Amino acid sequence: MDELGARAAALVARRPRDARLRRVGTSRAGNPLWLLSVGHGSRQALVVAGPHANEPVGGATVLRLAERALADPRLCEGADATWNLLLCLDPDGSRRNEAWLTGPYTLGHYFRHFFRPGFLEQPEWLPEGADGAALPETRTLLELQDELRPFLQCSLHGVDVGGAFVELTRDLPGLPHRVAQTAARHGIPRELGPYDTLYWPALGPAVYRIPPPRRGDLAAAITEAAVESTWFHPHRHGTVTAVVEAPMWGVAAVEDATPPADADAALRAVSATLRRDTRLLLDLLTRLRPHLAASPDTACLLAPVDDYLLVGPGLADSWDPDTHDGGVRSLTPLNTARLTSLTLAGRRVALRTAGLLRQLVTGSGHDPCEVLPELDRLIDAWCADYRDGHGARWIPVARQVEYQARVVLAAFELAAKQAPVRSRSGESGWGSQPAVPMHQE
Numbered sequence: 015m016d017e018l019g020a021r022a023a024a025l026v027a028r029r030p031r032d033a034r035l036r037r038v039g040t041s042r043a044g045n046p047l048w049l050l051s052v053g054h055g056s057r058q059a060l061v062v063a064g065p066h067a068n069e070p071v072g073g074a075t076v077l078r079l080a081e082r083a084l085a086d087p088r089l090c091e092g093a094d095a096t097w098n099l100l101l102c103l104d105p106d107g108s109r110r111n112e113a114w115l116t117g118p119y120t121l122g123h124y125f126r127h128f129f130r131p132g133f134l135e136q137p138e139w140l141p142e143g144a145d146g147a148a149l150p151e152t153r154t155l156l157e158l159q160d161e162l163r164p165f166l167q168c169s170l171h172g173v174d175v176g177g178a179f180v181e182l183t184r185d186l187p188g189l190p191h192r193v194a195q196t197a198a199r200h201g202i203p204r205e206l207g208p209y210d211t212l213y214w215p216a217l218g219p220a221v222y223r224i225p226p227p228r229r230g231d232l233a234a235a236i237t238e239a240a241v242e243s244t245w246f247h248p249h250r251h252g253t254v255t256a257v258v259e260a261p262m263w264g265v266a267a268v269e270d271a272t273p274p275a276d277a278d279a280a281l282r283a284v285s286a287t288l289r290r291d292t293r294l295l296l297d298l299l300t301r302l303r304p305h306l307a308a309s310p311d312t313a314c315l316l317a318p319v320d321d322y323l324l325v326g327p328g329l330a331d332s333w334d335p336d337t338h339d340g341g342v343r344s345l346t347p348l349n350t351a352r353l354t355s356l357t358l359a360g361r362r363v364a365l366r367t368a369g370l371l372r373q374l375v376t377g378s379g380h381d382p383c384e385v386l387p388e389l390d391r392l393i394d395a396w397c398a399d400y401r402d403g404h405g406a407r408w409i410p411v412a413r414q415v416e417y418q419a420r421v422v423l424a425a426f427e428l429a430a431k432q433a434p435v436r437s438r439s440g441e442s443g444w445g446s447q448p449a450v451p452m453h454q455e
Contacts, residue, residue: 015045015102015105015108015109015112018073018077018101018102019046019048019101021077022035022048022050022077022080022101023035025050025077025080025081025084026050029084032052032053032054032084032090033050033051033052033080033084034050034051035048035049035050035051036048036049036051037049038100038154038157038158039150039151039153039154039157040150041104041105041106041150041151042106042149042150042151043105043106045105045106045109046105047100047101047102047103047105047151047154048100048101048102049098049099049100049101049158050076050080050098050099050101051096051097051098051099052080052083052084052090052096052097052099053083053089053090053091053095053096053097054090054096055090055091055093055094055095055096056094056096057093057094057095057096057165057430057433058095058096058098058162058163058164058165059095059096059097059098059164059165059166059167059168059426059429060098060100060158060159060162060164060166060167060168060248061075061076061079061097061098061099061100061167061168061170061422062100062103062155062167062168062169062170062244063075063076063099063100063101063102063103063170064100064101064102064103064104064105064108064170065103065104065136065137065138065169065170065171066104066107066130066136066171066172067104067106067107067108067110067111067129067130067131068107068111068128068129068130068172068174069170069171069172069174070108070111070115070172071170071172071260071262071411071414071415071418072102072170072171072172072418073101073102073108074411074414074415075170075260075415075418075419075422076099076100076101076170078415078416078419079097079099079419079422079423080097080099082419082423083097089423089426093426093430095426095430098158098162098164100155100158103137103138103151103155104131104136104137104151107129107130107131107135110129111127111128111129113127114126114127114128119262119408120397120408121175121263121397121400121401121406122393122394122397124174124262125365125366125368125369125393125397126369126372126373126393127369127373128365128366128369128370129315129318129370129373130318130366131314131317131318132317132318132320132321133318133321134317135149135317137149137151137152137155137244138152138155138169138243138244138245139152139242139243139244140152140227140242140243140244140247141242143242144156144242144247152244155244156244156247159244159247159248159251159253160248160251163248163251163252163253164248164251164253165252165253165254165429165430165432165433166253166254166255166256166425166426166429166430166433167245167248167253167254167255167256168255168256168257168258168422168425168426169244169245169255169256169257169258170258170260170418170422171257171258171259171260172259172260172261172262172414173205173208173259173260173261173262174261174262174263174362175261175262175263175265175358175361175362175400175404175406176203176205176208176261176263176264176265176268176355176358177202177203177204177205177206177208177220177261177264177265177268177269178193178197178202178203178204178205178220178259178260178261178417178421179193179204179205179208179210179211179220179221179222179259180193180220180221180222180256180257180258180259180421180425181210181211181214181221181222181223181224181245181256181257181259182217182221182222182223182224182254182255182256182257183223183224183245183246183249183253183254183255184254184255185217185223186217186254186256186425186428186429186432187428188428189217189218189221189256189424189425189428190217190218190219190220190221191218192421192424192428193218193219193220193221193421193424194219194220196417196420196421196424197220197417200413200416200417201264201409201413202260202261202264202409202413202414202417203261203264203265203266203268203269204219204220204268204269205220205259205261205268205269205351205355206219206220206268206269206270206271206349206351206352207268207349207351207352207353207354207355208222208259208268208355209355209356209358209359210259212342212352212356220269224245224246224255224257226246227242227243227246245257252433254425254429254432256421256422256425256429258418258421258422258425260414260415260417260418260421261409261414262408262409262414263400263406263407263408263409264406264407264409265354265358265400265404265405265406265407266405267350267351267354267404267405268351268354268355268358269351270349270350270351270354271347271349271350271351272349272350273347273349273350274348274349274350274353277348277353278335280353280357281333281334281335281342281353281356282334282335282336284330284333284353284356284357284360285330285331285333285334285337285360286330286334287357287360287361288326288327288329288330288333288360288363288364289326289327289330291326291360291361291363291364291392291396292323292326292327292330292363292364294392295323295364295367295368295371295392296323298371298385298388298389299319299323299371301383301385302371302374302375302383302385305378305382305383306374306378307378311377312374312377315370315373315374315377316374318366318367318370319367319370319371319374322363322366322367322370323367325363326363326364326367329359329360329363330360333356333360342356354404357404358400358404361396361399361400364392364396365393365396365397365400368389368392368393368396369393371385371389372386372389372390372393375389
């Protein structure tokens with residue numbers, strides 16, 4: 015986090031007429047929320063990095079985008095645009111992940127130091143609506159959206175194990191083709207049936223339409239992410255939001271569109287594995303919980319553990335063809351890509367929970383119920399399944415960043431064609447903008 019702020023400040027010092035850095039808010043722990051703005055155009059683009067604490071790629075991506083905008087006049091003056099880059103939406107949670115950021119980039123090291131807050135402490139969600147937003151980070155983002163009224167908002171996310179995909183609140187025709195080109199160029203698999211978008215309409219391969227927000231219970235909100243959110247809040251301003259997901263470990267099978275040999279058997283296996291893993295972890299938590307000291311740090315780690323253990327059994331039931339009428343089996347196509355994504359998602363729930371439980375033990379300085387050896391065994395075995403069973407391979411950071419930056423630039427170009435234009439009288443109206451030819455490289 016400190017390096018991110020320092021690099022942004024250095025960029026502004028180098029180009030003070032074209033770039034500005036301002037503190038737009040403060041996190042719950044007192045960390046600054048910095049907005050880096052490049053250009054002086056009347057149309058605003060907003061890019062949000064670090065909405066999920068364990069997904070750090072966005073911080074490097076916004077710096078890359080700032081450099082591109084400063085170097086290419088088509089991105090600012092030529093498009094009458096200003097780039098507004100929020101360096102990190104959740105700096106408190108991001109600092110908790112710094113233990114793994116310097117490597118080694120192994121699955122075991124990552125999951126042992128993984129942190130992501132509980133659902134109610136993730137700043138993009140609005141479980142009580144915008145008026146009830148409790149987190150200062152959320153309020154800061156909402157105020158920015160209403161101040162800027164951006165024609166494009168990009169939320170930068172990272173998939174720990176899987177493939178790349180994009181979620182949109184409005185269609186951007188042409189984006190699936192651009193995503194395919196960029197992913198192929200950088201050797202990054204596209205995820206053709208992500209768990210996040212399981213029941214959402216596809217706008218093209220690896221590009222999905224986010225459904226409008228709706229009220230539901232907490233478990234549904236955690237698993238479906240279709241609740242009221244900062245993705246949809248600026249919809250009233252004509253904003254298109256693009257959630258751009260870039261994987262850290264890629265798995266080739268997530269873009270395998272071939273039919274499976276026996277889909278029902280695969281679903282039964284995924285469901286049974288998740289139920290078994292959840293029972294194991296719940297037993298370890300039951301043994302561990304009485305020995306945990308009541309402290310803010312303990313509560314911070316327990317909140318996501320309780321969330322994951324809450325949704326695990328429900329997910330297993332919704333995927334199991336023997337316990338759910340229709341459900342996943344109703345999806346067309348139920349191909350190898352979708353089944354692989356479900357398998358990865360079930361394992362992800364278990365691994366994240368195990369990593370958080372391990373931190374509860376190591377943070378206390380003692381292991382009175384001797385759960386640490388069991389947790390280490392489970393983490394090692396499950397990471398080996400990702401690595402050896404699914405061929406998960408680390409994608410170098412430079413490739414993650416370049417892929418994500420190029421997808422944002424593609425979304426910017428396509429959204430700029432649809433954005434309001436300013437007439438000679440100074441009034442705004444909707445019209446066609448000339449293309450910003452950034453794809454010619």
